[in-house]
Amino acid sequence: MPNTVLYIFRQDLRTRDNPILSHLATSGHHGFTHLLPVYVFPANQVELSGFIKDGSKSPYPEARSRVGKYWRCGPYRAEFLGQAVWDVKESLEAVGSGLAVRLGSVEDAVRSLLEGFKTKGQKVGAVWMTGLEGTEERKDERDVASLCEKYGAQFKLWGDEKYFIDDRDIGITRPSELPDVFTTYRKTAEPLRERPRATLPTPTKGSLPPLPDASLIPNQAAPFSTPGSLHDLVESLVEPVKDFMPNIPAFPEAAVSAHPFKGGETEAQARLTALIQSGGMKNYASTRNGLLGTEFSTKLSGYLAQGCITSRQIHHALVGYEDGTDQTFEKADGFGTGENEGTKAVRFELLWRDYMRLCHQKFRAKLFRLSGFKGDEAYGDEAKAPKWKSPVKEQALADQDPKPADIARILERFNAGTTGMGLIDASQRELLHTGYTSNRARQNVASFLAKHLEIDWRYGAEWYEMLLVDYDVSSNWGNWQYVAGVGNDPRSEIRIFNPVKQAMDYDKDGTYVRSWVPEVAKLEQLVNVFQAWTALPEELKAAGLEGSIMVTDPVKKIIYNVDGKPQKPGKRPPHMVREGPLLPMAHTAEEGVVEAPQAVKAVEAVAVSAMASEATIRASSSRGELIKGPRSAVPGVEDLRRPVGVEDAGA
Numbered sequence: 001m002p003n004t005v006l007y008i009f010r011q012d013l014r015t016r017d018n019p020i021l022s023h024l025a026t027s028g029h030h031g032f033t034h035l036l037p038v039y040v041f042p043a044n045q046v047e048l049s050g051f052i053k054d055g056s057k058s059p060y061p062e063a064r065s066r067v068g069k070y071w072r073c074g075p076y077r078a079e080f081l082g083q084a085v086w087d088v089k090e091s092l093e094a095v096g097s098g099l100a101v102r103l104g105s106v107e108d109a110v111r112s113l114l115e116g117f118k119t120k121g122q123k124v125g126a127v128w129m130t131g132l133e134g135t136e137e138r139k140d141e142r143d144v145a146s147l148c149e150k151y152g153a154q155f156k157l158w159g160d161e162k163y164f165i166d167d168r169d170i171g172i173t174r175p176s177e178l179p180d181v182f183t184t185y186r187k188t189a190e191p192l193r194e195r196p197r198a199t200l201p202t203p204t205k206g207s208l209p210p211l212p213d214a215s216l217i218p219n220q221a222a223p224f225s226t227p228g229s230l231h232d233l234v235e236s237l238v239e240p241v242k243d244f245m246p247n248i249p250a251f252p253e254a255a256v257s258a259h260p261f262k263g264g265e266t267e268a269q270a271r272l273t274a275l276i277q278s279g280g281m282k283n284y285a286s287t288r289n290g291l292l293g294t295e296f297s298t299k300l301s302g303y304l305a306q307g308c309i310t311s312r313q314i315h316h317a318l319v320g321y322e323d324g325t326d327q328t329f330e331k332a333d334g335f336g337t338g339e340n341e342g343t344k345a346v347r348f349e350l351l352w353r354d355y356m357r358l359c360h361q362k363f364r365a366k367l368f369r370l371s372g373f374k375g376d377e378a379y380g381d382e383a384k385a386p387k388w389k390s391p392v393k394e395q396a397l398a399d400q401d402p403k404p405a406d407i408a409r410i411l412e413r414f415n416a417g418t419t420g421m422g423l424i425d426a427s428q429r430e431l432l433h434t435g436y437t438s439n440r441a442r443q444n445v446a447s448f449l450a451k452h453l454e455i456d457w458r459y460g461a462e463w464y465e466m467l468l469v470d471y472d473v474s475s476n477w478g479n480w481q482y483v484a485g486v487g488n489d490p491r492s493e494i495r496i497f498n499p500v501k502q503a504m505d506y507d508k509d510g511t512y513v514r515s516w517v518p519e520v521a522k523l524e525q526l527v528n529v530f531q532a533w534t535a536l537p538e539e540l541k542a543a544g545l546e547g548s549i550m551v552t553d554p555v556k557k558i559i560y561n562v563d564g565k566p567q568k569p570g571k572r573p574p575h576m577v578r579e580g581p582l583l584p585m586a587h588t589a590e591e592g593v594v595e596a597p598q599a600v601k602a603v604e605a606v607a608v609s610a611m612a613s614e615a616t617i618r619a620s621s622s623r624g625e626l627i628k629g630p631r632s633a634v635p636g637v638e639d640l641r642r643p644v645g646v647e648d649a650g651a
Contacts, residue, residue, distance in 0.1 A: 003125040004034040004212055006113060008106065008144070009099070011161055012130045013039075013084045014093045014265040017199040017281055019161050020128055025203035032125060034211040036217065037092055039629065040083050040102045040109040041237070044136060044457060046073045046081070046129065048103050050236035058223070060105070065462040066368075068411075071241045076435025078237040084306045087264025088229040097208045100217060101233070103224040106338075107143035114151040117220025124153045131159035133360040134473045135368075162304070162624035163357065164311035164350040165195045175362040180488045181372075181506040182355050192347040193319070193339055196312040245415065245465060251433050255515045258294055259436035259469055268303035272314060273328060276321050277301075282334045284342035289440045291512040297439065298346065302470035304353065309351040318343045346591040353475060360474035367477045368460060372486025388456045395456075404491070410555055414449060417517065420554030422447050422530035423503040426516035431518075435469035440506055443483060447497035449537065450484035452556050457484035476540035500558045502529040519545060 007590040009022055011144075015021055023291045024030055041048060043060035052058060052094070089099035100107040117124050128140060148155035159167055171188060172178055179185045183220040189195060211217075220226045242437050261267060275281050280295050290296025303309045320326025322343060325335025334340050364375045376385040390396040391408035391641060409466040413419050417428035419530055427441035437445070442464075463478040465471050481487030489495065507513055510529040514521040519530050522543040528535035530541075540546050559636070 001125055002033045002115065003031065003123050004036055004512050005030075005032040005125060005146065005209070006110070006127045007035060008129045008583070009037060009039040009088065009150070010129065010307075011132060012162065012304065013088045013235040014268075014308050014310070015088060015095065016202045016269075017161065017310045019158050019200060020529045021059075021203050021208065022128065022200035024209060025207035026201055030209075032209050034212045035112065036100060036113075036212055037097060037560070038100045038102055038109070038113065039088075040104065041085075041108045041139070042136075043103070043105050043448070044072070047071060047240045048224060051103050053225050054223060056223040065465065067456070067458045068633070070461045070462050070466040072465060073237075073241065074244050075238045075242045075436070076469040077471055078241060079234050079295055079501070080302055080435075080469050081262035081306060082234040082237045083230065083264070083267075084308050084450050085234060087266050087308075091600070092208075092267060095203045095205045095208060096210065097203075097578065100375055101226055102220055103226070104530065106140040106219065107147065108221070112145055113149060113218050114153065115452065117212075117216070118151065120216050120218075122212065122216055124151065125152040126156060128156045133357055135365055137336055157641040160307065161197070161312070162307050164315065164347070164354050165189055166197050166312075167440060169195065170358075172358075178358050178362045180453065181490055182352065183296060185355055185358075186348075189351055192344075192351060193315075194509065196315045199310070202515075204625065218435060245460065247433060247515075247564070249416075249429070252429070252516055252518045254518065254521070255430070256292075257429070257434040258292065258296075258438070259302075260301055261295065261299055263302065263306065263308065265303075265308045268300065268309035269313075271298075271300060272309065272317055275333050276317060276329050279333045281321070281346060282332070282340055282342040285345040287343075287381055288345065289438075289506055289508055291438050291441060292515070301472070301475075305472040305475075310645065311353065311495075318346065353472075356472075356478040357474040359478050362451070366459070367474070367481070370456060370591055372481040372484065374486050374492075374620050378556075387454070389454050390456050391459075399524045407455060410453065411455065413459075413549070413555055415463055416566060418550055419448075420531060420533055420550035421448065421478075421499050421555065421556060421558075422510075422513040422517060422520060422532070423499045423507065425550070426507075426513040429516045431464075433466050435467055440502070442479075444497045444499045444502050445485040446480055447495075448499055448556070450480075451496045452499075452558075457486070498502050498558060500527070500530050519543070519548060519550070525590070531558065532624075568648050 005024075007024075012020075024032070024035060031366075039106060043058075045063055047063040048060065049058050049062075064070060085099070089101070094098050099499075100113075102112075104112075115129075123352055127144055127421065129144065131141065132138070145155040145157075147153075154293065179188075196280055207259070213540070226304065227236055232595075249415045261271060275298055277518065278295065284298065287296040288418065300309065300314065304311065317326070321329040321332060321335060322339050324330075329335050329385075345642060359373070360367050366373050366375070369375075370388060371385070376382060379385045387397060387400075389400055389402070389407050391404050391411055393404045396404045396407075400407075410419075414424075415428065415432075417425035417432065419425055423441065423444055427437045427445050430441070431437045446457070446460055447458045449455050457480055461477055464476055465473075466482070470475065478487060481496075482492070485492035503510075503513065507530075510526050513529050520532050523529050523535055523539060525535070530538065532540070532548065533549075533554045534547055535543070535545070537546075540548075540551055545551050
């Protein structure tokens with residue numbers, strides 16, 4: 001009798017280095033006659049109303065976030081995800097298999113399949129999935145396990161092997177054993193180049209069990225219609241969420257997307273090869289803090305987030321280049337000369353991405369708590385805990401200043417990129433238009449919202465969840481916590497980014513800010529570009545900025561002067577910004593990290609916020625880039641997963 005196994009794909013959208021497919025292709029004793037790979041677009045995370053063609057109502061609530069009520073998956077990641085799903089479908093078809101696309105909750109989709117096969121007298125012997133750390137994903141796993149028990153099928157949760165160091169090799173038997181400080185964990189993992197396991201064999205044509213006969217596969221449940229082409233799939237995903245905010249400005253003429261890449265395993269492998277051949281990997285350590293272009297970071301974070309590529313695939317490609325054993329890279333600079341600073345930094349970012357996931361495993365739902373991993377109790381005295389500002393009256397403190405309605409307007413400007421802080425506005429507009437922004441920018445944006453404005457950091461994390469093409473739940477939320485000071489940064493209270501100083505350091509000629517905030521492009525002096533309100537009236541008039549809200553009502557003013565002496569309130573600040581804060585403050589060995597919160601309070605008492613010259617947050621961002629960030633902090637490995645989105649290691 002036929003015995004079918006259902007493989008429910010989730011964030012493992014690849015055929016290469018895939019533990020489930022490799023097992024089915026190489027083991028002669030799995031006992032299954034047929035394999036049905038399935039991908040479910042989950043209704044709680046992806047808006048599915050675009051797949052309803054008969055005008056009926058969706059049986060599911062809109063896929064919106066809990067705090068800000070933003071879409072859970074915006075247009076850029078929706079398109080990238082659709083491409084990734086279609087690519088794995090074509091890869092499976094190339095080896096004689098295929099992919100059934102389903103829409104709804106994972107529980108409903110699996111129930112429909114099990115019931116449908118049962119009705120047709122077909123046996124489903126097992127349902128397999130790879131495990132994930134997300135709260136919602138773990139609930140899906142429990143729900144599917146319960147369904148399998150009801151329908152007499154075996155449920156198996158496989159460990160995904162897309163991480164840099166395999167979970168079986170990290171030396172931790174319980175999540176509680178994970179060190180709360182990344183450096184401590186890193187030291188247990190070194191030397192990093194020796195830790196990853198070998199990749200798994202890729203299925204060959206005819207090596208997988210065949211698909212069940214098409215007539216036996218249950219159809220998609222109403223009211224959704226399954227798309228028949230990549231174009232239809234992407235259109236149905238993007239259409240409901242493309243107008244995610246009112247009055248989205250036109251794409252700036254001088255701007256170019258730093259992330260023009262398509263989703264999918266095929267594209268991921270091509271990107272990895274190109275990075276090594278072009279010298280991008282070799283130069284990574286010196287370019288990863290860049291702001292413009294496609295090559296300053298790896299841009300592998302989106303692929304890592306969806307499981308289109310594994311960290312150990314990246315590692316082994318680097319080994320082939322470093323050892324001179326992979327002739328694909330023979331013309332690349334540094335071929336055969338061993339590990340270099342760039343490839344070493346990439347591995348560091350991949351490890352940071354691993355660590356964010358393990359922190360998620362340890363702290364679970366605390367990842368989404370306002371008080372974070374740390375919790376208010378960590379401050380001892382409740383009065384010392386952060387007093388987060390909220391746009392919601394019922395959630396705001398009685399003495400909150402500004403009032404909730406004003407915070408709501410500030411959040412709107414923060415999201416739209418009209419705060420008057422050039423680096424922040426440029427990053428937010430780049431994100432609006434492309435679904436991407438650099439790790440360096442992400443760190444500054446997160447610090448600005450959480451540390452400068454003291455607004456509930458979860459609004460920023462949810463905004464990134466909606467718009468980042470490389471969003472990864474563990475990296476995004478873990479890195480936002482890190483930057484906000486409620487995560488596992490041991491010195492969180494003293495780390496604050498000064499976005500003016502950061503812009504001076506990393507956008508030295510103002511090209512990045514001028515590209516994405518064209519209103520300030522005509523201003524000549526950098527300090528004016530980075531804070532337009534500092535320009536003289538005649539300069540503002542010449543630039544057409546006289547009535548701009550970024551000038552008349554900047555959300556935050558940060559004043560620096562040339563000689564280091566306090567700037568008198570009301571006096572027009574100088575055009576030159578020097579390295580150093582406005583008022584004397586104690587500093588750590590790390591340049592520009594504020595040690596004296598009371599000094600900041602004193603500055604703000606005269607309506608001036610003087611922050612540190614440079615806060616180097618060490619938290620590597622779906623860093624929000626391959627990881628979106630190391631030495632920084634927040635959402636992804638864009639920069640392999642440094643703080644804030646970290647886009648590096650996936651950077």
